Amino acid sequence: MLIYVVSLIATLSILILVHEFGHFFAAKLVGIQVPRFSLGFGKRLAGFQWGETEFVLSAIPLGGYVKMAGMEDDEAAEALEGGGPPPEEVDPERTFDAKPLWARTLVITAGVIMNLVFAFVVYTALFLSQGTRIVTETRLSVAGAAQNPAAVRAGFTRVPEGARLVEVAGRPVRAWNDAADALEGAPAGPAQLRFADAPPVTVTLPGGSSARIEALQGLSPFAEPVLESVQGGSPAQRGGLRAGDRVTAVEGRPIVSWQQLVTAIQGHPGKPLRLAVARGGRTLALTVTPNAERDTDANGKRVMVGRIGAGIPQPAGVDRRVGVGEAVRLGARTTWGSAALIGDFLKRLVAGQVSARNMGGLLSIGQASGETAQLGLAVWLGFLAFFSVNLAVLNLLPIPILDGGHLMFLAFEAVRGRPLSVEARIRLSQVGLVIVVALMLWANGNDVVRLVFGR
Numbered sequence: 001m002l003i004y005v006v007s008l009i010a011t012l013s014i015l016i017l018v019h020e021f022g023h024f025f026a027a028k029l030v031g032i033q034v035p036r037f038s039l040g041f042g043k044r045l046a047g048f049q050w051g052e053t054e055f056v057l058s059a060i061p062l063g064g065y066v067k068m069a070g071m072e073d074d075e076a077a078e079a080l081e082g083g084g085p086p087p088e089e090v091d092p093e094r095t096f097d098a099k100p101l102w103a104r105t106l107v108i109t110a111g112v113i114m115n116l117v118f119a120f121v122v123y124t125a126l127f128l129s130q131g132t133r134i135v136t137e138t139r140l141s142v143a144g145a146a147q148n149p150a151a152v153r154a155g156f157t158r159v160p161e162g163a164r165l166v167e168v169a170g171r172p173v174r175a176w177n178d179a180a181d182a183l184e185g186a187p188a189g190p191a192q193l194r195f196a197d198a199p200p201v202t203v204t205l206p207g208g209s210s211a212r213i214e215a216l217q218g219l220s221p222f223a224e225p226v227l228e229s230v231q232g233g234s235p236a237q238r239g240g241l242r243a244g245d246r247v248t249a250v251e252g253r254p255i256v257s258w259q260q261l262v263t264a265i266q267g268h269p270g271k272p273l274r275l276a277v278a279r280g281g282r283t284l285a286l287t288v289t290p291n292a293e294r295d296t297d298a299n300g301k302r303v304m305v306g307r308i309g310a311g312i313p314q315p316a317g318v319d320r321r322v323g324v325g326e327a328v329r330l331g332a333r334t335t336w337g338s339a340a341l342i343g344d345f346l347k348r349l350v351a352g353q354v355s356a357r358n359m360g361g362l363l364s365i366g367q368a369s370g371e372t373a374q375l376g377l378a379v380w381l382g383f384l385a386f387f388s389v390n391l392a393v394l395n396l397l398p399i400p401i402l403d404g405g406h407l408m409f410l411a412f413e414a415v416r417g418r419p420l421s422v423e424a425r426i427r428l429s430q431v432g433l434v435i436v437v438a439l440m441l442w443a444n445g446n447d448v449v450r451l452v453f454g455r
Contacts, residue, residue: 004370007380008362009061011369013039015115015388016064019395022114023066023107024053030103033069033094040064062362062440068107070095101414108406115392116335122385124331126378127322132330135176135317138165139222140195143259150211151218155203159193162222162256167194176221176315183216210344213337221315223258234309239288241277241310248283249276258312265290269306338389346393361444363451400425400432 016039027034033052038044040058047056058064069090096104142159145151165173168182169191183191188207194200206212225247230236247255250264251274265273269292277284290306322330349356365387372383396404405428413419420428 003373004366007369007373008366011365011384011387012061014384015118015391016040018114018118018388019111019391020064020066022110022112023068026107026110027066027068027096030099030107031094032096032099032103032107033091034066035069036065036067038065038067068096070097097419101410105407105410108403108410112392112395112403115388115395116339119338119385119388119392120331120335122381122388123334124327126382126385127327127330128324130378131319131321132177132326133317134320135221135315137176137221137223137315137317138173138179139163140165140179141220141222141257141259142218143257143263144220145218147263148215148218150206150215154205154215154218155201156215156218158201158203160195160198161260163195163198165193166196167192176317180216183219184212188212209336209340210347213340214344220259223313223315225255225258225261226313227310228313229311231309231311235288235290236308236310239275239308240284240286241275241288241308242279243311244279246278247275248278250274262312265308266305269293269304271306273306335385335389338386339393342390342393346397356442357446357449359439359443359446361440361447363444363447399435400428401436402432405429405432 020037020039024034024037035052035054037053037055038058039056040061041063042058042060045057045059047054049055092098096107099107139162140159142151142156142161145156145159151157165179167173168179169186171178171182171186173179173182183205186205188205190202191205192200192202206215227236227241227243227245227247229243230241247261249255250261253264255261255264268290270289272287272289275286275288277286288308290308292304293307294304349358368383369380369387373380395402396407398404398408400406400408409420409425409428
């Protein structure tokens with residue numbers, strides 16, 4: 001439990017500081033007076049004065065803010081401040097509103113930029129220190145495509161399971177990484193996939209990075225239906241399965257890949273499954289009843305799925321060191337890919353394609369940060385980078401009090417030729433505060449419901 005709490009506090013503190021220091025440094029760069037830098041909201045717990053700025057630690061560790069002279073609408077963010085030292089005299093030429101539009105836009109976007117830069121630096125450092133894994137398997141598994149509407153629309157379900165890919169849209173494929181690069185980088189529209197052991201298939205690749213990523217999630221490198229490990233006390237062990245077993249059929253239907261096996265098991269939560277298992281030259285008939293567990297399907301809906309507690313085999317591959325140039329390229333691509341995934345989730349959430357029950361709060365963040373921390377520093381840093389991108393994207397939402405709301409005010413000023421009144425900005429920021437608090441209560445409520453009721 002302690003590692004979950006510590007990793008949660010570390011995750012939030014680091015990313016909030018990164019974000020707010022972006023605003024702080026940009027404000028100082030363009031000459032805006034900054035009376036306060038706060039980690040957290042609410043009552044001041046501790047702090048110190050450095051130059052004109054008071055750096056404080058506040059009681060509610062769910063964010064932070066940089067108070068800039070002239071941003072009276074920030075009072076909504078300080079509604080729970082509960083006192084503090086008297087404000088310093090403000091230089092009229094160093095207020096936020098006294099600066100040109102480009103300077104104010106830079107200050108507002110600097111937090112998001114810092115979060116993206118932080119993620120890029122972490123991803124790049126991880127690639128430099130650990131290299132990248134080249135998956136040498138070029139056989140294609142499309143068992144997950146049938147449950148992915150975007151993959152179905154693209155036509156990936158027409159690919160034979162286990163076909164060995166040799167070319168994508170004219171680009172040769174020698175490893176799974178080549179296939180992924182080609183599928184991600186090919187122009188939108190028809191693209192021919194050529195195979196060494198099957199007729200060619202033409203798929204239709206969607207435009208837009210988020211739509212492309214969504215469609216490609218239905219594909220994976222082929223893995224044999226062999227159990228690498230079996231957890232003690234799991235349905236797999238109770239059913240007589242052992243590590244090294246090869247499942248050849250489920251309910252009389254042939255199984256040729258691990259992905260087909262997973263799909264069959266997930267589709268039978270709590271229901272007995274008859275398995276044909278090859279072991280030591282013999283074929284055994286075993287019955288396994290998967291546990292019924294809550295999960296999220298490809299449409300973002302909460303569903304029950306079956307799990308048996310068996311480990312997945314890793315596709316064949318080799319680890320390869322990368323130079324600075326390639327690490328930078330991979331870091332940038334991973335950062336952009338993370339942003340596209342988060343943006344796609346938000347788009348589907350607004351469109352009603354994803355249930356708002358999938359939103360998570362502090363418990364979800366704490367669980368994810370704790371689990372990744374237990375897997376090692378590199379895994380936790382990868383989570384930290386992804387969550388930094390998540391924070392950047394969420395801050396761009398056009399909700400007053402968030403960076404996206406401030407940018408909306410500036411865009412209105414650019415079109416109108418004059419800014420909104422201070423009174424209007426304060427009222428809108430108070431509305432934004434109510435919206436943000438409501439979203440936080442909803443997300444944390446979802447965590448409580450999942451914890452108590454398992455759904």
